[in-house]
Amino acid sequence: MRSAQAGDRAAYQAVxxxxxxxxxxxxxxxxxxxxxxxxxxxxxxxxxHRALATYDPARxxxxxxxxxxxxxxxxxxxxxxRSRAREVHDPDAYLNHAEETPxxxxxxxxxxxxxxxxxxxxxxxxxxxxxxxxxxxxxxxLEQAAGQTGSTKGALKVNFFRALQSLRTxxxxxxxV
Amino acid sequence: xxxxxxxxALIGRLCGALRxxxxxxxxxxxxxxxxxxxxxxxLLLARVADLPSYLARLTAxxxxxxxxxGAAATAVLAAWAAFQTSIPGRPARAxxxxxxxxxxxxxxxxxxCLRLTPLAGAVPEPPMHALExxxxxxxxxxxxxxxxxxxxxxxxxxxxGLTALLAGLASAGAASCLLSLIHxxxxxxxxxxxxxxxxxxxxxxxxxxxxxxxxxxxxP
Numbered sequence: 001m002r003s004a005q006a007g008d009r010a011a012y013q014a015v016x017x018x019x020x021x022x023x024x025x026x027x028x029x030x031x032x033x034x035x036x037x038x039x040x041x042x043x044x045x046x047x048x049h050r051a052l053a054t055y056d057p058a059r060x061x062x063x064x065x066x067x068x069x070x071x072x073x074x075x076x077x078x079x080x081x082r083s084r085a086r087e088v089h090d091p092d093a094y095l096n097h098a099e100e101t102p103x104x105x106x107x108x109x110x111x112x113x114x115x116x117x118x119x120x121x122x123x124x125x126x127x128x129x130x131x132x133x134x135x136x137x138x139x140x141x142l143e144q145a146a147g148q149t150g151s152t153k154g155a156l157k158v159n160f161f162r163a164l165q166s167l168r169t170x171x172x173x174x175x176x177v
Numbered sequence: 178x179x180x181x182x183x184x185x186a187l188i189g190r191l192c193g194a195l196r197x198x199x200x201x202x203x204x205x206x207x208x209x210x211x212x213x214x215x216x217x218x219x220l221l222l223a224r225v226a227d228l229p230s231y232l233a234r235l236t237a238x239x240x241x242x243x244x245x246x247g248a249a250a251t252a253v254l255a256a257w258a259a260f261q262t263s264i265p266g267r268p269a270r271a272x273x274x275x276x277x278x279x280x281x282x283x284x285x286x287x288x289x290c291l292r293l294t295p296l297a298g299a300v301p302e303p304p305m306h307a308l309e310x311x312x313x314x315x316x317x318x319x320x321x322x323x324x325x326x327x328x329x330x331x332x333x334x335x336x337x338g339l340t341a342l343l344a345g346l347a348s349a350g351a352a353s354c355l356l357s358l359i360h361x362x363x364x365x366x367x368x369x370x371x372x373x374x375x376x377x378x379x380x381x382x383x384x385x386x387x388x389x390x391x392x393x394x395x396x397p
Contacts, residue, residue: 013192016188041184050333067266
């Protein structure tokens with residue numbers, strides 16, 4: 001370390017390489033998660049570089065290195081604690097979350113309902129069927145429907161509401177008519 | 178890049194950035210240098226201060242010299258503790274050292290306010306003069322704490338908050354000692370409260386700003 005302080009790069013490299021397992025072991029002993037140990041070691045190496053002038057060659061090296069490791073491990077644990085407090089890891093919640101888009105069962109049910117409605121419309125008397133097709137399905141106005149069919153607006157209205165009543169009865173009270 | 182490879186790359190970068198460094202002097206030597214600056218400021222103030230009156234005030238009542246001694250000891254020990262905690266591996270227990278003199282300082286100052294007999298040689302404090310004291314304490318503390326922070330940043334404070342707090346306490350103690358040179362008034366409760374507020378403000382300022390100053394400017 002004395003040579004490293006004097007600018008000897010080979011000695012410095014040896015010191016840093018020797019510091020890696022010491023720092024990693026100390027971090028693990030302090031309870032740093034395994035996936036964070038390498039980050040702590042890198043922080044320790046950076047701090048060693050910054051604190052090079054603070055090392056007193058008359059004193060042992062390991063307590064100096066250990067003090068740096070302990071502080072950096074505490075920093076990592078605090079960072080981890082903060083992120084754990086903000087983020088929740090719950091894989092079951094993802095699996096149990098209902099999908100917002102309709103699934104294939106919903107689509108099949110809707111097709112079945114549409115077929116039932118078509119069949120019910122087909123059984124209506126011709127005037128009512130005409131009224132429901134033009135006003136209900138094609139969404140034309142009463143004036144447009146009267147022009148197309150040659151019926152009066154009043155007759156169309158009556159046929160339309162009678163058709164609705166019949167369809168409600170045939171599709172059931174919970175039908176979407 | 179694997180972790181071992183990235184560590185090797187970092188070690189390579191650090192070795193490439195290596196420059197010869199001079200080992201920092203011992204904390205007591207660095208403290209002594211800062212104390213010399215404070216003494217230089219005291220010498221400048223002594224030129225405008227009424228020194229015989231100051232000495233008379235100090236010896237007139239035990240609380241006067243006790244609070245002065247407490248403030249001075251707090252300044253020196255807090256500065257030493259700040260330098261000590263700025264070096265990795267040095268015990269953080271050093272931070273407890275200035276507590277005892279700080280208690281003496283506050284205790285003696287409080288006792289001065291409770292003293293029934295007025296201080297011989299002291300003049301009554303003009304109204305609102307405590308605010309002048311507040312200004313003096315803040316104006317003197319800022320350069321002192323800046324100097325201390327600058328010197329501390331040369332080391333590597335691993336507990337930047339604690340080190341900055343000690344630097345603030347040291348500067349506040351020193352500023353209080355300097356103020357007493359030109360403060361020919363007896364202690365009053367208002368005075369004590371303003372001094373206490375100033376000391377706490379200096380410590381809070383240092384605690385808030387110091388850790389930012391300790392951060393390295395550039396990473397290798």
